[in-house]
Amino acid sequence: MTSGIPYKAGSKESDTMARIVIYTRMFCGFCTAAKKLLDGKGVEFEEIDASMSPERRKEMAERSGGGRTFPQILINDQPIGGCNELYALDASGELDKLLAQSSPETIS
Numbered sequence: 107m108t109s110g111i112p113y114k115a116g117s118k119e120s121d122t123m124a125r126i127v128i129y130t131r132m133f134c135g136f137c138t139a140a141k142k143l144l145d146g147k148g149v150e151f152e153e154i155d156a157s158m159s160p161e162r163r164k165e166m167a168e169r170s171g172g173g174r175t176f177p178q179i180l181i182n183d184q185p186i187g188g189c190n191e192l193y194a195l196d197a198s199g200e201l202d203k204l205l206a207q208s209s210p211e212t213i214s
């Protein structure tokens with residue numbers, strides 16, 4: 107999903123959903139692989155395509171703690187890194203725990 111506002115405040119679902127943001131650029135295989143994993147988890151995420159935007163790239167670096175490669179992924183505003191880190195978190199079982207943590211913003 108690429109919607110900027112994926113959650114419905116106050117809904118039962120929103121209380122158990124993490125807020126996921128993924129910065130991507132066009133023609134990025136790592137971005138595709140990361141989104142595929144998230145899709146497989148059945149979670150909603152906000153995709154920010156920074157291909158054509160130096161401002162978005164700057165924002166990505168700031169929010170991710172200096173990450174300059176694509177993708178950069180944040181879960182509840184916590185930078186988790188790129189595609190490899192996402193897959194590693196999944197393999198260790200930590201990703202499911204992070205995804206199960208609701209975002210403070212989504213609780214009404």
Ligand SMILES: N[C@@H](CCC(=O)N[C@@H](CS)C(=O)NCC(=O)O)C(=O)O
Nearest residue numbers: 134135136175176177188189190191
């Ligand atoms: N280890 C990184 C590798 C990511 C990577 O190399 N991404 C490429 C695009 S697919 C990239 O950002 N290249 C530099 C650029 O596009 O500015 C990850 O797992 O996300």
